[in-house]
Amino acid sequence: MVGAVLLAAAITLAPPPDSAVVFANRTAFAEECTGAANALPDRLARQARTAFAELGWEVGGAVGPAFTRRSALSSAGVAAFYVHSHGDLYWDTTANSRVGGFRADAGLCLGAPILLPSEIASARRGAAAASLVYISSCHNGERASRLPGAFGIAQRKVQGGNEPNSFYVSYVGTAWQGAALRFERAFWRALLDGATAGAAFDRALLVTYDPAHLSPEWWGGYNHMPHAPAAGLPDLGGRRYV
């Protein structure tokens, strides 16, 4: 009961408009769960944190066991959201369908709690559409995933004219971590170089990841610049990407 009240209180606290979060599941990929040391979740999270901070966002979140269902839902109202974890088209009993989502860390090798799109949508009730959402997981780039909608982003690509001020990235099918590391590194670098989100995505397609290991997808506005509102655009000495 107390837990439910605390959870409800946490998820009704609206994060400030310049805030971003980065969550990563470390435990499920750790040596005690997989048999081999794996620093990729930490590296993916560090890349995202650095990029968000340089784009002007105040970055919160958690990597490892502190990434719980509660901590993720309590900050789901942010404008910029990154998560690296297991993802799938999980079953939502209320919708009676497969809807997408991802697992928290919660210190568990197997069976960590799942965050469903409907829960994120509830936690975000009243919040504006997110500026940048990066779901670094399997399957949440597929049309069946309702995560984009949970963050207020329609599943369409718009380039020129009435573009939404939002950009969503995730992966179709199985996404390998090594490939994701390379793709994401290139995406963040291009954004920090002043590329629009769509141009950054195009740039990232050119790096040396194996297309059989990663199939990225995006929705939103191609020319969106996902900087924190207060940060303004970076000073590129008169240069920027289209």
Place this chain on the structure above:
Amino acid sequence: MSNVRWSLALFAGFVAACGSPGTALAPSGEPLGEAANLTVRPVFTIAALLLEPTELRGLVAQPYSVVRSESGEQRIRQVLTSADGGETLRIESALDGSLRFIAKSGVTLEGGDMTTSVAVARALRHLVRLGLEIPPGGPTVSQVAARTIVVWTRQVRGVPVPGDGTRVVLNGAGALVGLAIEESPLAAPPARIARADVALRAATLLLPYGATVEDAPDLAWVLPTEGAGEPVGQRVPRRLAWCVSGALRDGGAFELQLDAGSLALLGWDGAP
């Protein structure tokens, strides 16, 4: 003018840094610099092949920069911007002048229904127009987010070098979005390559309870990532490895990379 002067100074410095005797730089419109067998194709020459004449109007060449690619190769980067400062075209050349990377910005998201063979034909046409070598072997073609990626993976003695090779990204109508050519250094192969079944047994010993491995490991040239993590911007040679795939108890896919000779763990990859 100051840009030109800055570019020439940087270029001269670059040549000097390579320890080669400096020679006169070619005039504008010719190869940008020829020194000690170094020739860099000017960005406008490439732009003329990729952009319509109306798109070329008003474009400005930014000063060169010397950068390192992801695999650590030193390159010369040239960028064209439009009058409002937007980047239109970026190219990178290796020190021997060969073109390595092209990225066009803002290529339209035209829909299209390119078949695999049409996509390969379009990619080849772009390579030929740009005077690039036609890669050997058959490419793989994948559709990604309204783009088509055509990849010729480099093979050395019949063993793939994942990530190396020629990669061409097209829009739905076959227009070029970008291309990248990567060639990593390779370590000497081990004097004696362990048998596949021995590699499989070695991999099994590393795995946790409940994990299963596939029967047939594959040889590949991989970047060692175990320990120090994946090196970025460093010229680290790839090593010949046995790649063992399988599934963890929860069904998650994994790949272990073991040195093809010593069977030491070189790297790990997983799929969340």
